[in-house]
Amino acid sequence: MSAAPKIQGWCPGALRPMQSGDGLLLRAKTIGPRLAAENALEIAAIAVSCGNGLIDLSQRAQLQLRGVAETKLREAQQRLHRLGLLARDAATESVLNFIVSPLAGFAKGAIDAHGVLSQLVRELSEDAALLALPGKFGFLIDDGGPLGLAEVTTDIRLEAYFDNGAARVAVVADGARDQAFIVSPEAAAATALALARAFLSLRKGREFELRRMRSVVAAFGLDAVASAAGLASAPYRSSCRAAGADEIFGAHALFAGVGAPSGRFRAGDLAFLAGLAAKYGAGELRLTPWRAILLPCRSEKSAREMIRAAASRGLIVDADDARLAVVACSGAPECPQALRATRGEMDRLAPLARRVASGGVALHISGCAKGCAMPAPARITLVAREHGFDLIDNGRAGDAPSLTGLGPKEIEDAIEARITRADTKPTGAAMSGASSYIRDGAAIYARSFAIIRAEARLERFAPEEERVAVRIIHASGMVEVADDIIFSPGMARAASAALRAGAPVLCDANMVAHGVTRARLPANNDVVCTLTDPRVAALAAKGGTTRSAAALELWRERLDGAVVAIGNAPTALFRLLELLDEGAPRPAAIIAMPVGFVGAAESKEAALADGRVPVVIVRGRKGGSAMAAAAINALASDEE
Known part of the structure; x- marks a missing residue:
């Protein structure tokens, strides 16, 4: 039986590097996501002259230089100091752990992420009591701009939040993301640090056991944390979104993702x-x-020029790159905890x-069983053991395995078997020939919704929201x-209540109106589309706008309390x-x-930010x- 892997409880820094199997692991710690191009060049040079030339970009958005020699450590630290990337001491370095919206300050966000970040850095650096925070304790700032951080976990989240049209900040303790402390942007840092101090107070005497905010919340409850912080929480439903791979990788209007x-x-x-x-971009x-x-x-x-150049070096520039489907830790011999090499299996x-x-x-x-590369569950996890790899289905590295002691060919066979099982599972029995397709409409609906719930990430939705998401x-x-x-x-809740009260449904396009299932409407509600009204053409010409926009002039007398559906x-x-x-x-x-491609994403963000009327949007160009x-049909009835 393999010995349990050692838990370090801290991350490497520049002033406190970590000994690894290939030398020292040193983190060139940035405060925030921005790295000037000239600083990146110098970090690359340090990696070559002081280390083994390999650089890992961590889940904490930090660059780690591998294989740094003991004899070169001082040189590496001095060069990082000249770049402004060296904290004043190891204790301060240990607590400055932040994940910030990657495009903060370059793309428009709802709050000033850098302003909030500066306040956090200042207080953490000046308050000696906060230096007792564990080395992996961190803060996340999502400014509400592009590339949301919903799926990124950390101890204290600071999320942009709109309250009646005003930009606020929801400060959230990990382990209780359905509650938040809603404050002004100016008070956000102080609120987050009050939670950090409450964390330190509650964990006294149990420091090793309670190393993260979620464990303190689990042990004492959020009410105890709030009381210790002198704060009051409120129910919260985050509008923070998770960026998809297609939004991150490749050429985009504001960046190239590699x-x-x-x-x-x-x-x-x-x-x-x-x-x-430096050549094509913003120099960062x-x-x-x-x-x-x-x-x-x-x-x-x-962005396309940069993507073409990056692709020529074999880097990942496409969300469909199969290499994104695999994540592996450094493995043996680089990591002393690892029992086997891992990266050779990836390609x-x-x-x-x-x-x-x-x-x-x-x-x-x-x-090893720590699973450092991916704390979240994966469809398939392979964990190195002394006599091969264990395979875990839909779990984490520390979970019980389904198969043990697998060699390379056995791993391939096991994965192939799971693919085959997934391919044949939806129909239950083997299907042969065109005559075997499902004919029953109710069965098709039920099976479709079951597949959706199995495959889609619906955890963040309230029950009444989930029904809408599933229909969409x-x-x-x-x-x-x-x-x-x-x-x-x-x-x-507001839309469903309005429909039950008999509110009309105002649609921008006939296709929306025709898609509403009248039998689902709870009060024989009117479904109205004014686009084909004879007056619309003249209104559009007079206003110098589209017919779709002009048609809304005929909504004025029915707008009060209506449910509006704009899908075109x-x-x-x-x-x-x-x-x-x-004043309508x-x-x-x-x-x-x-x-669409022109105005669709912007109009939806404007509606969400407006705050005067409750809204549901599909971000980006998608919609229709x-x-x-489908959203109207879901809101109209609780029936599937």
């Missing part, structure tokens, strides 16, 4: 990316918790792993759209917000799901009449 397998870059790769940032790199580096720029053309198993799941990490390869996914055929569905607080035209949604500015009556709720109608 990765490396399990975040392992060579020094030459980092130097090359720094050169691209942004570090992310997804083991990807973003190169900000001002045009998609520049061989990546194509199989991508067949296990079409998106995200499907296979986690861990050198069903209408679009895209389980990944769940990550883009955002409800403002209370939206689903961004101009209609923008015009609705203008009508509210002009407020509807009860808005389904904001226009689709089918999604909007």
Whole structure:
């Protein structure tokens, strides 16, 4: 039986490096995601002259230099100091742990993330009592801009939050994400640090056992944490979203997203990316918790140039790259805790792993039971043992295995078997020939919804929101759209109540109106679309706008308390917000799901930020009449 792996309880720094199997592991610690191109060049040079030339981008969005020699440590520290990347002492370095929206300060966010971050850094550096925080205790700031951090876990979250149109901050303790301390941006840092001090107070005498906020919340309850902090929490439903791989990797309007397998870059790769940032971009790199580096720029053309160049070096530039389906720790011999090499398996198993799941990490390869590379469950986890690998289904590295002692061929066979099982599972019995397809409509519905609930990430939705999300996914055929569905607080309840009270449904397009199932409406509600009204063409010409926007002029007398469904035209949604500015009556709720490449994403973000009317949106370019109608059908009835 293998000995239990040693838990260090802290992360390597520049002033307190960690001894590893290939030398010292040293973290070039940045405060925030931004890294100037010239600093990235120098870090690459340090990695070559003082280490073994390998650089890991961690889940904490930090660069770690591997194989640093004892004799070169002082030189590496001095050079990092000249870059401003060395804390005043090891104790201070240990507590400055932050994950921040990767594009903060470059792309528009709802709050000033850097302002909040500066306050946290100042207080953590000056308050000696806070130096007692554990080395892995961290803070996350999501400014509400692009590339949300919903799936990134840390001890204290600070999330942009809109309260009646005003930007606020929801401070959330890990372990109780359904509650928050809602404060102004100016009070956010102080509130987060009050929670940190409460954490320290409650864990006294149990320091080794209670090393993270979630364990303190589990041991004492959030009310005890709030009381110790002198705060009062409120029920909270986060609008923070999880960025998808297709949003991170590749060429985008504001950046190029580049990765490396399990975040392992060579020094030459980092130097090359720094050169691209200087030539085509904004002269900086942004570090992310997804083991990807973003190169900000001002045009998609520049982003495409950088992506083409990065692809020529074999870096990951596409969300469909099979290498993204596998994550592995450094393994043996680099990690003293690891029982076997892990990274040699990655390229061989990546194509199989991508067949296990079409998106995200499907296979986690861990050198020991700690599972450092991926704390969350994976579809398949391989854990190194003395006599091969154990295989765990839908779990973490420390969970009980389904299979033990597997060799390379046995691993492949086991993964193939799971793929085959998944391919045949939906129909229950083997199907042969066209005559075997499912004919029963109710059975098709039930099976469809079961598949959606098995595959989509629905955990963050309240029950009344989940029904809407499931219907939207069903209408679009895209389980990944769940990550883009955002409800403002209370939206689903407000819309359902309005429909039960007889509110009309106002639609921007006939396709939305035709998609509403009348039998589901609870009060024989009117479903109205004014787009084909004979007056609309003249109104559009007079206003110099689209017919979809002009048609809303005919809604004014029915807007009060109505449920609005916009599934086609961004101009209609923008015009609705203008009508509210002009004093038009407020509807009860808005389904904001226009689709397209011009104005769709912006109109939906504007509706969410407005705050005057509860709203549900599908972020980005996605949307459409089918999604909007599906949302109405879900809100109209509790029946599946």
